[in-house]
Amino acid sequence: MDLQLKGKRAILAGASKGIGRAVAEVLAAEGCAIELCARDQAGVDQAVNHIQSQGANARGESVDLADAAAYRDWVVRAGERLGGCDIFVCFGSAGGGPANEERWQAAFELDLLATYRGIDAALPALEKSDNAAIIVISTTVAIEPAFGPQPYAALKAAVTNYAGALAHSLAAKRIRVNTVSPGPVFIEGGSWDKIKQGRPEFYEKTLTQVPLGRLGQAREVADAVAFLASPLSAFTTGTNLVIDGGMTKRVQH
Template sequence: MRLLEGQVALVTGASGGIGRGVALRFAEQGAAVALHCRTAVAAAREVASRIEDMGARAVVLEAELRDEAECRRLVRAAAEWAAAGWGGSLTTLVNNAGVQPTQPLPGMTAAQWREVVDTNLTSVFACTQAAAEVMGPGGSVTHIASIEASRPAPEHAHCSASKAAVVMHARSAALEYGPQGIRVNTVSPGLIDREGLARAWPEGVERWTRRAPLGRLGRPEDVADACVFLASPLASWITGHDLVVDGGVSAGAAW
């Protein structure tokens, strides 16, 4: 039996990278998937087509997640799609959408700070709040955080701060939504491979590979498998937890 049979999942930022991997893995495990995108509609539709080729259900929904009203509209549209299509309900939310620009802290503007925080954190708050209003007992929310939540990187102060806040939001939400039977967790990836990364940042890839006990970069599927686990009945007594998926880098010596 597939782990997510009968579930309906909303995955934000599902047009590429980790979000694409999560959406495809959820469909493989039996879930119907609502794929959110902001502007990459063609890429999201390609993911939806692949899901439908598996015999699963998919829909593409557009929204600007820096806008609270848009977050609420997105969740409502996913819930209405589930209800109208086959009488289902939204059971799972994966808050994956995010940005990771680089900017030295001394020259960072408040506008640059807010763009990252609104995208990475405020959208998580608004989407989770909206999803909890339509989910029943057994609902699951997973935020995609980062190992940068506890291990900051140069020029990533806004990103690291937003991801640390995402981890604490999940713990707070786990406390407050637990009585409704809704679980909230985070997955914190390390460096995930993407097309062109080794060419664009060869020294960083080499450093990571050398430090990782498992000797490689992560793949979107590695993060997706962690999300499947947290959304599945196998994790029915797990909430408020941060699942680190980094090939063991965080276990390494700091000096």
């Protein structure tokens, strides 16, 4: 299926690995020009080099998403290099874990404020696009707690709420805003890989809670993001797409 993304311009924050990198690779394969950032320069270089080796247009910079000024400046600079922006996605996250003050602060900065700041900085460029799409990355534990109280879940719930309200406020400007909420996703070297190695009983227990009997893959989430960002989803805004193999039990009215 042609997603009609050829020639579109995507700014992806925190996209050097995991789901972010998978999204960068899928969008690039569909013909998008990519600007990405992450804190680790080596990771950025590796992601950009791989995308470029596939014949796609990609550039990247080392940016700390917790540095508000540097992050905002990068988004603006990325849009200028691309000649505009059609797609913006922020993958910044402090990750899960038990609540303490340090984790609350990190989640506030990297899950909530990084999303807000990136969107805010990208808006002037998005307003000039004829297919402007913002994709917000949340999580199933924001809508149905599964692993105990944690800042990650609470701040992602705030992000989900913000995205829904933003979709309504930006609709008149023809800017679509949708949320993608993955369940557990297995990424080599990622958190679930570490859990599998260090806490195999918990890993196996989690598998039993997923009706499809396995964890998700980054590419499966990336394909969904690409679809929502594409002109084929031109009438979709304000939705929260849950990708979790049926793990959440709520009926989605």
